[in-house]
Amino acid sequence: MTPSAPSITTPLIDIREVRKEYDDGPPALVDLSLTVAAGEALAVLGPSGSGKSTLLNLIAGLDRPTGGTVTVDGVRVDRLGETASARYRRERIGMVFQFFNLLDDLTVTDNVLLPAQLVGAGRLQARARAAELLEHLGIARHAQAYPGRLSGGERQRVAVARALMNRPALLLADEPTGALDTASGAEVRELINELNDEGQTILLVTHDLALAGACATRTVELVDGRIARDTPGTRRTRGGSAVAR
Amino acid sequence: MSALGRVVRAGVARRRVQTLVMVLTTMLSVTASIAAGGLIVASTDPFDHAFARQHGAHLAARFDGREASPGQIAATAHAASVTAAAGPFAVASASPRFEAPAGLPAGTGPALDIAGRADAGGPADRLELVTGHWLTGPGQIVLAAGDGDEAGPDALIGTRLSFPGLPGTPRLTVVGEARSVGRTADAWVVPAQIAALTPAGGTPSYEMLYRFAHAGSSAQISRDRAAVAAAVPAGSMSGAQSYLTVRAEVNRQTATFVPFILAFGVLGLVLSVLIIGIVVSGAVTAGTRRIGVLKALGLTPAQVGRAYVAQAVVPAAAGALLGVALGNLVSVPLLHQADTAYGAVSPVVAWWIDLLVPAGMLVLVVASALAPALRAAGLRTVQALAVGRTPRAGRGRTAARVAGRLPVPRAVGLGLAGPFARPARSATTWAAVALGAAGVTFAFGLATSLNRVQDGLNQNTPGQVQVTTLRRPDGGAPPNPPATAGSSATGSAAPGSGTATAGTATGNGHPGQADPAAVGRAIAAQPGTRAYFGTSFDQAHFAGVAGAVQLVAYQGDSSWGTYQMVGGHWFTGPGQAVVGHGFLTAAGARVGDTVTLVGDGRSTRVRIVGEALITGDDGKRVLTDARTLTAAGLRASPDTFSVELADGTDRATYLKTLDAALEPLGAQAGATVGGLSSTVVAIDAMAGSLTLLLIVVTGLGVLTTVVLDTRERVHDLGVLKALGMAPRQTAVMVVTSAGWIGAVAGLVGVPAGMALHARVLPVMAGAAGTRIPRADLAVYHAPQIACLALAGLLVATAGALLPATWAARTRTATALRTE
Structure with missing residues (x-):
C-alpha cells in the first residue's frame, strides 16, 4: 500500500473499467468507471440488484473486482490482500451501515474507540478523540450507555462517530437512514450534511431519493451494473469546523 | 413428506457446519465412552468372564503315571459332581534352552510343565490362541501366553527351544502362544511329542481337567477333589490346583489396575457428557430465530419442539453410529493392553456397551435439545425473531x-x-x-x-553382578541369577568401605547348592570386587501370623544394598528386621513393634525397624540379618551373592574371570539386569x-x-x-x-x-x-x-x-x- 496525498487534481476515488461477476447470474458491475473528488458527497442510487452494494464493497475493500482497477486515496484497493485491506479500512475509510452494526455488549464509548484500538492508537488520545466526536454529534450523555438503550437515530450517530474515529479520508454510508423513523432520518441527513460541510468526502449508497437530494453534491444512478446517469446534486457545501478531519 | 419432516430435513441439510459439528461431537463422545466403558467392564471380574468363555477347569489334577493308568484316570470323568472333563493329558517337565531368532538374546529358561494335547478346544479349559497357530505335528510347541509380554506377542514365534538335559536333545519350534484361564500348563505339544520330552526310564505324569456342578467355594472344590481322588488308586493323585487359587491371584493383579482405569473412565464419560451438552444445546439455541420464523408460519410450539429435537437427533444418530465403529477400533489396542495386564480380557468390547452407550448418548442429546427447544418454542414469535442468533x-x-x-x-x-x-x-x-x-x-x-x-x-537386586549358588534341578548349570525386582529379592548397592568384606555363609547349604563359603571366598579374591553380601530365601513362621512368611537372610554388610524404604530404617544388626506392608498387616504390627520368629524348637524376638517397598509375596516378606535366624535355631545358606564392583572395573571382564573361577564350584555369575x-x-x-x-x-x-x-x-x-x-x-x-x-x-x-x-x-x-x-x-x-x-x-x-x-x-x- 503506497499512500499519496490527494490533491485538487487527483480524485479521491478513481474507478476504472471495473467489472464484477459472481458464479451465477449476470455481472453485478459492467466496465464501470467513476471518479470522486475529495470533499464531494456522492449519492449512488439505483433499484435493488443494480450493483450499488457491490460498488460499495469494492471501494471498501470488502470484495475484489473481476477486472479493472479501484484506487482510493492513492491506494490500489483491488490489489490488497486481506491484511492490507483491513489496514486500509481502518486507516482510510469509515463505514456506516443501515442497521448500525454496533456491538451490543460494548458501551457507546467502547464501540467508538474500537477502530482506534485496532490501529493501536494511544489510549489518552483515542479517548479524547472519542469524547470530542460524541460531544460534536450530540450523544456525549450516552457515552457509558449500551447501544440497545438508544433510539435508532442515536445509534446511527454512534455508528458515524465510530466511522470517523480514525479521521478517514472517505466515509461510506450504506442506506444510513433505511432503518430509521422520519425524525431520526432527518437528524442523520443533517449530520451527513454537517460532515460534508466540514470537508468530509462521503459516498452514500441509497435508493432514498429524498436523502440523495438533501445530502448529495452529485448523484450517480446505476442500472444493471452500469452508470445510467451522473448528475450534479442540488446541495452545495458550506464549509465549517474540522471535527470530521 | 410432512411439513415438519421438510423442516427437519432442511435444518439438517442446509446447516452443514452445525450438522457436521453435531456428528463430530457425538462420534467422539461415543468413541470415548465406548473405550472407557469397555475398559471398565474389562476390569470388572476379568477372570470370571474369561473362565466362563473358556469353560475353565475348576480343578486341574495331576496323577502319577506309575500309580494310575490313563484309563483309570480317564474314568474319573464319571466321578460324582463332574459335569465335564478333559484329558488325561500326558505331562512332562523339562528345562529348555532358548535359541532365539536374530536380535533376541539366547538363554536358559525355567523348567516348563508341558502337556501333550491334540487340540485347543474340548469340554473344559478351552485354550485361546493369542498369536501364531495351533500345533500341526511333532517338533512344534505352543507356549502359554505370559501375563506381560512387553516384547510383543509375536516375539517368541519361530524361537527354537532345545532340551539339553534330555536324551537326543530334542528341539522344538514355537509356533504359537495360547492362554489357559486356569494356567493348567506352561506349554503344549502334540501327545506324540511327550515321550521325547520325558527323561530316559521316566514315566510321564498325567493331567486331568474337571468342571463341577458345585464349585463356588473352597469347601465344595475340596469335596469334588476328594471324589476324584477316590476314583483312582490311593496316592496316585500327586496334586491338584483349584481355579479359586488362580482367580485370587488374577483378581489381585486386576485390583492394581482398577483404580486408575476407573479414574480415566469416569473422566472420559463426564467429558463426553459435558461436550454433548454444550454442543447440542448451543446448536438448538442458535436456531432460535429460525424457530421464530417457523412459528410465524403457523407451527405450534409442540411441533417446533419436535422439529428441533429431531434436527439434533438425526446428526447425533449418525455420529453415534460412527462413534460405535471408531470406539471399537480404538478399544482394540486398549483391550490388548488390558489383556496383557490381566491375562484374561476379551479382545472385543462387550456387545451391550455398543448398544447402551449410543442409546445413552441419544437420550442425552434429546434431553440437551429439549430444554432450549421448548424454551425457544415458548417464546412469543416476535421475541424469537428478535433474539436471533x-x-x-x-x-x-x-x-x-x-x-x-x-x-x-x-x-x-x-x-x-x-x-x-x-x-x-x-x-x-x-x-x-x-x-x-x-x-x-x-x-x-x-x-x-x-x-x-x-x-x-x-534396588531389590543390588550390585552390578549376581552370583547364584543353586544348581539346576536337572543337574545342569546353575540357573541365571535373579534379575527381576519383585520376583526375587536381594539387596542393593550403596557405598561400601571400598574393600571387599567376607560373607559369613553358614553350613554347606542345600543339596544341589555350591558351597557358599567357597563361593564367597572366590568373590572376595576376585580383583575388582568392592563389596558383596549373600542372601538366602526361606519360609519362616512368626507367632500370630497365619501361614509361612518369606524370609530373606543377609550375610555380610548389606548396608550398601538396601531395599527402598517406606518408613523406618534398614536393619543394623541381628534381632532387627525390615518387613513389607503385607507382613505388618498380617501381624497387626507397626514399625517399632517386636514379633517372634518361631524356629526349630526355639524362638527369638525380632524388632521391626523399617518398612520396605515390597510387591512380591503380597508384601509378606521379612528381611533380616542371618544371625537373627541363628538365634532361633535356624540356618541360612546364601542362594545368591550381590556384588558391587570397584570404580573403573570392567564388568564384562570381571564376569568372565569370576565365572571361570566359580565354574568348578558349581556356581555362576551374571550381570544384574534392571527389571x-x-x-x-x-x-x-x-x-x-x-x-x-x-x-x-x-x-x-x-x-x-x-x-x-x-x-x-x-x-x-x-x-x-x-x-x-x-x-x-x-x-x-x-x-x-x-x-x-x-x-x-x-x-x-x-x-x-x-x-x-x-x-x-x-x-x-x-x-x-x-x-x-x-x-x-x-x-x-x-x-x-x-x-x-x-x-x-x-x-x-x-x-x-x-x-x-x-x-x-x-x-x-x-x-x-x-x-
Whole structure:
C-alpha cells in the first residue's frame, strides 16, 4: 500500500473499467468507471440488484473486482490482500451501515474507540478523540450507555462517530437512514450534511431519493451494473469546523 | 413428506457446519465412552468372564503315571459332581534352552510343565490362541501366553527351544502362544511329542481337567477333589490346583489396575457428557430465530419442539453410529493392553456397551435439545425473531468493559470478554478442559510414580553382578541369577568401605547348592570386587501370623544394598528386621513393634525397624540379618551373592574371570539386569493411550464449541473486520477466547489431577500389597506443575486454531450479510 496525498487534481476515488461477476447470474458491475473528488458527497442510487452494494464493497475493500482497477486515496484497493485491506479500512475509510452494526455488549464509548484500538492508537488520545466526536454529534450523555438503550437515530450517530474515529479520508454510508423513523432520518441527513460541510468526502449508497437530494453534491444512478446517469446534486457545501478531519 | 419432516430435513441439510459439528461431537463422545466403558467392564471380574468363555477347569489334577493308568484316570470323568472333563493329558517337565531368532538374546529358561494335547478346544479349559497357530505335528510347541509380554506377542514365534538335559536333545519350534484361564500348563505339544520330552526310564505324569456342578467355594472344590481322588488308586493323585487359587491371584493383579482405569473412565464419560451438552444445546439455541420464523408460519410450539429435537437427533444418530465403529477400533489396542495386564480380557468390547452407550448418548442429546427447544418454542414469535442468533443482551457487559480497559491489544481484550457472552457454555467448556488437564496431570504423576517405584524395586537386586549358588534341578548349570525386582529379592548397592568384606555363609547349604563359603571366598579374591553380601530365601513362621512368611537372610554388610524404604530404617544388626506392608498387616504390627520368629524348637524376638517397598509375596516378606535366624535355631545358606564392583572395573571382564573361577564350584555369575515390571509397562501404556484419548476429545470438544461460538458471532466478526480488524487480529481474538478458558481450566485441573494421583496411587499400591514411599508420590514440583498448567491452555488453543483460521478467512461482506 503506497499512500499519496490527494490533491485538487487527483480524485479521491478513481474507478476504472471495473467489472464484477459472481458464479451465477449476470455481472453485478459492467466496465464501470467513476471518479470522486475529495470533499464531494456522492449519492449512488439505483433499484435493488443494480450493483450499488457491490460498488460499495469494492471501494471498501470488502470484495475484489473481476477486472479493472479501484484506487482510493492513492491506494490500489483491488490489489490488497486481506491484511492490507483491513489496514486500509481502518486507516482510510469509515463505514456506516443501515442497521448500525454496533456491538451490543460494548458501551457507546467502547464501540467508538474500537477502530482506534485496532490501529493501536494511544489510549489518552483515542479517548479524547472519542469524547470530542460524541460531544460534536450530540450523544456525549450516552457515552457509558449500551447501544440497545438508544433510539435508532442515536445509534446511527454512534455508528458515524465510530466511522470517523480514525479521521478517514472517505466515509461510506450504506442506506444510513433505511432503518430509521422520519425524525431520526432527518437528524442523520443533517449530520451527513454537517460532515460534508466540514470537508468530509462521503459516498452514500441509497435508493432514498429524498436523502440523495438533501445530502448529495452529485448523484450517480446505476442500472444493471452500469452508470445510467451522473448528475450534479442540488446541495452545495458550506464549509465549517474540522471535527470530521 | 410432512411439513415438519421438510423442516427437519432442511435444518439438517442446509446447516452443514452445525450438522457436521453435531456428528463430530457425538462420534467422539461415543468413541470415548465406548473405550472407557469397555475398559471398565474389562476390569470388572476379568477372570470370571474369561473362565466362563473358556469353560475353565475348576480343578486341574495331576496323577502319577506309575500309580494310575490313563484309563483309570480317564474314568474319573464319571466321578460324582463332574459335569465335564478333559484329558488325561500326558505331562512332562523339562528345562529348555532358548535359541532365539536374530536380535533376541539366547538363554536358559525355567523348567516348563508341558502337556501333550491334540487340540485347543474340548469340554473344559478351552485354550485361546493369542498369536501364531495351533500345533500341526511333532517338533512344534505352543507356549502359554505370559501375563506381560512387553516384547510383543509375536516375539517368541519361530524361537527354537532345545532340551539339553534330555536324551537326543530334542528341539522344538514355537509356533504359537495360547492362554489357559486356569494356567493348567506352561506349554503344549502334540501327545506324540511327550515321550521325547520325558527323561530316559521316566514315566510321564498325567493331567486331568474337571468342571463341577458345585464349585463356588473352597469347601465344595475340596469335596469334588476328594471324589476324584477316590476314583483312582490311593496316592496316585500327586496334586491338584483349584481355579479359586488362580482367580485370587488374577483378581489381585486386576485390583492394581482398577483404580486408575476407573479414574480415566469416569473422566472420559463426564467429558463426553459435558461436550454433548454444550454442543447440542448451543446448536438448538442458535436456531432460535429460525424457530421464530417457523412459528410465524403457523407451527405450534409442540411441533417446533419436535422439529428441533429431531434436527439434533438425526446428526447425533449418525455420529453415534460412527462413534460405535471408531470406539471399537480404538478399544482394540486398549483391550490388548488390558489383556496383557490381566491375562484374561476379551479382545472385543462387550456387545451391550455398543448398544447402551449410543442409546445413552441419544437420550442425552434429546434431553440437551429439549430444554432450549421448548424454551425457544415458548417464546412469543416476535421475541424469537428478535433474539436471533446473538447472545442474550446484557451478558458479559461487565467483562467487556473491564477487558476494554486492560493494557492489552484490543483483539486480545475482545477475546478475553468473549466467553462471558455465553457463560453457561463457557463454564461447561471450562469444566471439560479442566477434566482434560486433570487427566494429563494424573497420567504424568502415575507414570512418574510408577517409574520411581520400578526404580525402587530394582534396588531389590543390588550390585552390578549376581552370583547364584543353586544348581539346576536337572543337574545342569546353575540357573541365571535373579534379575527381576519383585520376583526375587536381594539387596542393593550403596557405598561400601571400598574393600571387599567376607560373607559369613553358614553350613554347606542345600543339596544341589555350591558351597557358599567357597563361593564367597572366590568373590572376595576376585580383583575388582568392592563389596558383596549373600542372601538366602526361606519360609519362616512368626507367632500370630497365619501361614509361612518369606524370609530373606543377609550375610555380610548389606548396608550398601538396601531395599527402598517406606518408613523406618534398614536393619543394623541381628534381632532387627525390615518387613513389607503385607507382613505388618498380617501381624497387626507397626514399625517399632517386636514379633517372634518361631524356629526349630526355639524362638527369638525380632524388632521391626523399617518398612520396605515390597510387591512380591503380597508384601509378606521379612528381611533380616542371618544371625537373627541363628538365634532361633535356624540356618541360612546364601542362594545368591550381590556384588558391587570397584570404580573403573570392567564388568564384562570381571564376569568372565569370576565365572571361570566359580565354574568348578558349581556356581555362576551374571550381570544384574534392571527389571521392568510388565504391570508397570501395561499401566504406562494404558495411561498413555487413555490420556491421548482424553486430550483428543477435549481438543475436539473445544473445537466444536468454538466453531459454534464463531458461527453465532459471525456477524459481529464481519463488523469488526469492516472496521479494520486484520485476519491475524481476528485469529488472535478467537484463540484468546478459548485459550484463556483453557488457561484457567489448567489452573484448576492440575490440582485436581494431583489430588486424584494422591488418592488413586495408594489404592493401587494397597491392591499390590504394599505402600508407596513418600518420595515416589512427591512427583509434582514447580517446573512440572507449571508445564502441566499450560496443558489446558495448549489443548484449548489447539482446539481453537481451526475455527480461528476460518474466522480470519471469512470474507467481510459475507459475514456482514449473515444473520
